[in-house]
Amino acid sequence: MSNKNNSTVEIDVLFLLKKLWFKKFLIIFIALFFGTLSLLGSIFLIKPSYTSTTRIYVVNQNNNNNASNLTAQDLQAGSYLVNDYKEIITSQEVLTKAIEKNKENLTPEELSKMISVAIPTDTRVISISVKNHDAKKASELANSIREAASDKIKDVTKVQDVTTLEAAEVPDEPSSPNIKRNLILGVLVGAFLAIVGVLLSEILDDRIKRPEDVEDVLGMTLIGVIPDINKL
Numbered sequence: 001m002s003n004k005n006n007s008t009v010e011i012d013v014l015f016l017l018k019k020l021w022f023k024k025f026l027i028i029f030i031a032l033f034f035g036t037l038s039l040l041g042s043i044f045l046i047k048p049s050y051t052s053t054t055r056i057y058v059v060n061q062n063n064n065n066n067a068s069n070l071t072a073q074d075l076q077a078g079s080y081l082v083n084d085y086k087e088i089i090t091s092q093e094v095l096t097k098a099i100e101k102n103k104e105n106l107t108p109e110e111l112s113k114m115i116s117v118a119i120p121t122d123t124r125v126i127s128i129s130v131k132n133h134d135a136k137k138a139s140e141l142a143n144s145i146r147e148a149a150s151d152k153i154k155d156v157t158k159v160q161d162v163t164t165l166e167a168a169e170v171p172d173e174p175s176s177p178n179i180k181r182n183l184i185l186g187v188l189v190g191a192f193l194a195i196v197g198v199l200l201s202e203i204l205d206d207r208i209k210r211p212e213d214v215e216d217v218l219g220m221t222l223i224g225v226i227p228d229i230n231k232l
Helices: 002-008 013-022 024-045 067-080 082-089 092-102 108-114 135-157 179-204 211-218
Strands: 050-059 115-118 125-132 161-166
Touching (some): 013 024, 024 179, 050 135, 082 115, 092 135, 108 115
Antiparallel strands (some): 050 161, 115 125
């Protein structure tokens, strides 16, 4: 009885692979269908967004010609001031000044969601990026935030100076959506769903379609098979 139960749950991997090969055109069609949907959705449904980035360099007040001070003090200060700089840049006062300068119909909370601040480890370089559906507005807001944040950082942290390393430029291409990535993901998802569907349909199908199925269901040895004359 145990042998019979074990035989009924066996999965013929080679048979499933053959089924996948037999259904290859269906799998390719579904993969291309999902890829096409993803492509069309990325082009027509998702509004493109542009990201503009400006960078500033923060000079510590203790900065001098002593190299040991630069290494031991400035970099150490930069490590624990990272979150301070981020909070200052995204503070309501800084964002309000940027909004007023550009005469935008935004709230500080809405503008805060468009901003990302990055500070590489062991540096005093701060990157301020603004993401907006309008490329020109993205660059204008980034530059306005940089100017307002520079004054606020000097006022709050008492650093010696905040120098502009790179002003925000108007981006030529959108940063999102990534059409190529979405297309590839759509094709992969479609292929995965098609393969899973084919495998499940075969595994859950309890109909007798092969000579081996007769042995599995009845638990009897198969003596012979009558060939299909039409196929011959």
